Amino acid sequence: MAKKHGSEYPTEEILESACDLDQRSVAEVLALIHEEDGRAHAAVAEVLPQMEEAVEVLTTVVAGGGRWFNVGAGTSGRLGVLDASEIPPTYGMSPRSVQAVIAGGDRALRHAVEGAEDDPKAAIFELQERGLEMGDAVVALSASGRTPFVLGAVEAAHEVGARSIGITCDPRSALAESVEIAIAPQVGPEVVAGSTRMKGGLAQKMVLAALSTAVMVKLGRVRGNLMTHVTPVSSKLRGRAVRIVMALAGVDRSEARRLLRETDGCVETALNLSRRVG
Secondary structure, eight states: OEEOOSOSOGGGOEEGGGTTGGGSOHHHHHHHHHHHHHHHHHHHHTTHHHHHHHHHHHHHHHHTTOOEEEEESHHHHHHHHHHHHHHHHHHOOOTTTEEEEETTGGGGGTSOOTTGGGOHHHHHHHHHHTTOOBTBEEEEEOSSSOOHHHHHHHHHHHHHTOEEEEEOSOTTSHHHHHSSEEEOOOOOSOSSTTOTTTHHHHHHHHHHHHHHHHHHHHTTOOBTTBOTTOOOOSHHHHHHHHHHHHHHHTOOHHHHHHHHHHTTTOHHHHHHHHHHHO
């Protein structure tokens, strides 16, 4: 149960069941956090229809040569960077296709950059510098839905006719009201009041991972549930590439390795080569 903390904002409410948090045992603190995390999972289930709409938009954008920009500040921004950075190695997409913009730049990945999230013009400038245009999409991330930097990014999208999607924990926020598609899982108040890196961050992470995975599946970067466009840049991934070729081409390990050597490690090309040889 939540009680107000002199605020009309859901992300600033106090979780009544956690008011004695500092008096609890470690086991009790962990159990409460785990219990509340489950609410994030349930909240995301409630916004699956909006996520489906977003997948259709983002698939169309990327398939058409447009770019997908995750834009956020603080935890939300870091989550956007994390998800975007996983796309090239996992699905073989160009880093151009899915990009991230975080308030305060790369320094903000490790350090708090004072005041960065309060400057909407900085987001507009950054997206203009990257050539945001019609045919691109901005995915704006803000648990509270009030972050000026993020709202500036939505404004930049509107100015050029780019698509806009918002991920927030407040369905009545400025962000939710300003975007084309609002994905707003209502996770409730945090165990530590206002600390939206907890349930708020978890819900945003779940939404982002689901969106990017579904888009890549729709774009044909997966066969069955195997990542056929994986970039084998490590021993682990080279081993995975061998196993994928073995499974899909029906060949043994030595033949899979030969096919990958002949195709510079590209799984999709190795599979095509195996069909020609077969």
